[in-house]
Amino acid sequence: MTMATDTLDPAAGIGPPPGRHAPGAAAGRWSLLEREAPLGYLLVLPMAVVVLGLVGYPLVLTVWFSLTDKSLGSDAVSFVGLANYLGLIDDPVFGRTMWNTFNYTVTAVVAKLVLGLVMALALNEVRRFRRFFRAAFLLPWVVPSSLSVLAWMWMFQADFSVLTYLGRQVGLVDGNIPWLGEAGWAMAAVQTVNIWRGAPFFGIIILAGLATVPKDLVEAAVVDGASAWQRLRYIILPHLAPILVVVTLFSFVQTLGDFQIVWILTNGGPVNSTHLISTLAFRTGIRGADIATGSAISFFVFPALAAIIALQLAVMRRKAK
Amino acid sequence: MTPSITTGMSRRRALQLGLGTGLAVALTSCGEDGTSSSGGGDSLGGGSLTGLMRASFIPAIHELQQKQAAAWAEAHDGTVELTFAKEWREQIAAVVESRAGEDLGELFANQAHIYADRLVDLTDLCESIGESNGGWYDVAKDACVVDGRWRAIPRAYTAHVMNWRTDLFEQVGFTRFPGSWSELVEVATRLRDAKLPRVALTMNQAGPNDSASVAYSLLWSYGAAEVEADGRTVAINSSQTREAIKLMQELAAVSAPEISSYDEGGNNTSFLAGKIAVTQNATSIWYTAQKQAPEIAEKMSHARYPAGPVGRQQLVEMNSLAIFGHSKRVEPAKAFYRYLMEPEQLSALAEIAITYYTPLLKNYEGLRSMPWNSEPKLDGLRGLAADGRMPGWPGPASRQSAQAYNNQTIVNMFARVISGKASVDEAIRAAEDELKKVYES
Numbered sequence: 001m002t003m004a005t006d007t008l009d010p011a012a013g014i015g016p017p018p019g020r021h022a023p024g025a026a027a028g029r030w031s032l033l034e035r036e037a038p039l040g041y042l043l044v045l046p047m048a049v050v051v052l053g054l055v056g057y058p059l060v061l062t063v064w065f066s067l068t069d070k071s072l073g074s075d076a077v078s079f080v081g082l083a084n085y086l087g088l089i090d091d092p093v094f095g096r097t098m099w100n101t102f103n104y105t106v107t108a109v110v111a112k113l114v115l116g117l118v119m120a121l122a123l124n125e126v127r128r129f130r131r132f133f134r135a136a137f138l139l140p141w142v143v144p145s146s147l148s149v150l151a152w153m154w155m156f157q158a159d160f161s162v163l164t165y166l167g168r169q170v171g172l173v174d175g176n177i178p179w180l181g182e183a184g185w186a187m188a189a190v191q192t193v194n195i196w197r198g199a200p201f202f203g204i205i206i207l208a209g210l211a212t213v214p215k216d217l218v219e220a221a222v223v224d225g226a227s228a229w230q231r232l233r234y235i236i237l238p239h240l241a242p243i244l245v246v247v248t249l250f251s252f253v254q255t256l257g258d259f260q261i262v263w264i265l266t267n268g269g270p271v272n273s274t275h276l277i278s279t280l281a282f283r284t285g286i287r288g289a290d291i292a293t294g295s296a297i298s299f300f301v302f303p304a305l306a307a308i309i310a311l312q313l314a315v316m317r318r319k320a321k
Numbered sequence: 322m323t324p325s326i327t328t329g330m331s332r333r334r335a336l337q338l339g340l341g342t343g344l345a346v347a348l349t350s351c352g353e354d355g356t357s358s359s360g361g362g363d364s365l366g367g368g369s370l371t372g373l374m375r376a377s378f379i380p381a382i383h384e385l386q387q388k389q390a391a392a393w394a395e396a397h398d399g400t401v402e403l404t405f406a407k408e409w410r411e412q413i414a415a416v417v418e419s420r421a422g423e424d425l426g427e428l429f430a431n432q433a434h435i436y437a438d439r440l441v442d443l444t445d446l447c448e449s450i451g452e453s454n455g456g457w458y459d460v461a462k463d464a465c466v467v468d469g470r471w472r473a474i475p476r477a478y479t480a481h482v483m484n485w486r487t488d489l490f491e492q493v494g495f496t497r498f499p500g501s502w503s504e505l506v507e508v509a510t511r512l513r514d515a516k517l518p519r520v521a522l523t524m525n526q527a528g529p530n531d532s533a534s535v536a537y538s539l540l541w542s543y544g545a546a547e548v549e550a551d552g553r554t555v556a557i558n559s560s561q562t563r564e565a566i567k568l569m570q571e572l573a574a575v576s577a578p579e580i581s582s583y584d585e586g587g588n589n590t591s592f593l594a595g596k597i598a599v600t601q602n603a604t605s606i607w608y609t610a611q612k613q614a615p616e617i618a619e620k621m622s623h624a625r626y627p628a629g630p631v632g633r634q635q636l637v638e639m640n641s642l643a644i645f646g647h648s649k650r651v652e653p654a655k656a657f658y659r660y661l662m663e664p665e666q667l668s669a670l671a672e673i674a675i676t677y678y679t680p681l682l683k684n685y686e687g688l689r690s691m692p693w694n695s696e697p698k699l700d701g702l703r704g705l706a707a708d709g710r711m712p713g714w715p716g717p718a719s720r721q722s723a724q725a726y727n728n729q730t731i732v733n734m735f736a737r738v739i740s741g742k743a744s745v746d747e748a749i750r751a752a753e754d755e756l757k758k759v760y761e762s
Binding site for chain 1: 410411414417418435436437438439525526527529578579580581582583584587590591594596720723724727728729733736737740742751754755758762
């Protein structure tokens, strides 16, 4: 059996290879596809359609819903302009939610950055079982959050919390800690889970970045008597800066849109004290069927996300230059 | 030298293959849903009915329904695929809004009012079921009749009741469950003073259904309500509400401190571990106790919520059956529901569900097979449906009442005071503001 073998020459992609044309319009179309540029567009097209369909369409629909009085399952829809947005401005639950979202995001991202850096610096020094430790540290990030949050739910259980038990053993607390029953504890609890889950991601990315720090520079600093802190401050961190900025901005986007942790652990409670924009939008729009207000709520995260993404792109562009 | 890539086929051939495969996959995935229905009548004609149902804590409930569905499907030349999901409410919202997906759905609380526009009219079926079974309780009609038409079949309610430890109550001098809320405070005080496991009626957003059942029932039993009968005028700011909150404050002060922390399952776990003496829940605690903690099962019983100054009131957690308007198999779906509502099938469900699914048809009250007639520990649940109310009562069940329920405004009103973060008046004002946005905007 013989197998036909074609040779594709990228340099010859501008025009159709000689001798391949069949007569007629169909042949013309095929020859068009054999040129690099149209083929490139054709191959990108399915992904563009998917992105536009799964992101663009819902986005436009959300904007439209937020300007109407649309309820889930209702066919009667009227345009109400900005009424849904204006109605949120003096809503204390929404105000609290905006603050919660800011607090949750900033606290968690900063903590993840610091812990991730520490984790990476420590892993960088490990020589034996390095792969094992790297895989172990990455586990929280890899395990589906819906599963890991259920495990945390047990650890925060009112009567049987292992954390409370440990606190009692070392004499820190007396009685049960109201992990999910008091506003301050509940916010700390959901932030803790987010940090636990997200810090390994920072750690692994920063660890990869550490490989780019010139060893001879560090060794020269050691010879010159620079302390560990000075080496970190003046050599390692400046080299890591672009990576740190990108991973931090990426984490801001992820954390700002977080949903599962809060929804599973607290449902936004107690007394709406842990609601994030995503959970409040879900409760209002899906559970409460008020999809118009839910859409308006979800849109308040958009300016922050847009600013972060613009910043991220600017950093990446500067880095590319 | 120009690098070259060698493959086994031409680019044209690869594109043809790719497009062909894509088209084939697309056509295949269109498949059955794109085809027409089974034609007229009850037969599925080889087709399939699909349904989204509520997942309960009792697996036997799912198993029974799957068996019933399979038996009916076999006799009607097709299949019935029921999916039991914990997040079925959200999935139903997606199905309704997209007008695509499952044919059938189990609706929660007053969802029949929310989705009425997109549900099949089941008036004939519901009226005939009611006539053959002694009629429906009022709460069933409240839940499922929208503008005079039945949009869902009120198959059953989940009875939220007091799960209590008879042995602990006996130790503080009570051989029966308290008949009034103030008497419950007395028991709670004695349990605390005796350093025994305490009363624990949860009041927390993380346990929304349990908490709401006590919050609404207590409120109504004091003659208070979130809205007037017109369904528009907010009525929460009243002396009756103040009295109800003060009672809850007194009760919380002598209860387990964890009442603000329990989620929907936390109170179950603690009760099963013997940590608390009373909690509100469906009878699923007892079901689990019989398997996992028989010593607790033996020493526990159930009771209806105590009475307030205007008697007993009870929030009902409704489970109703609907057919989505986009279904192409409406007649078989109706026939399937008619079958599920036959006394043989419904009784079997009620028996196995031990009041997790309690029929709302009056003839069932006296049936020997009903849990309260066959099990002494469930005796106190008799007649619960007659006092049953939907969220928003005495106003009509509506989109607004569903929204207020989902916002957990009433639960949070009590929770604010219990936590000490707000005075009674502040909590009422906060609730009033939230309710006005819902009912009067």
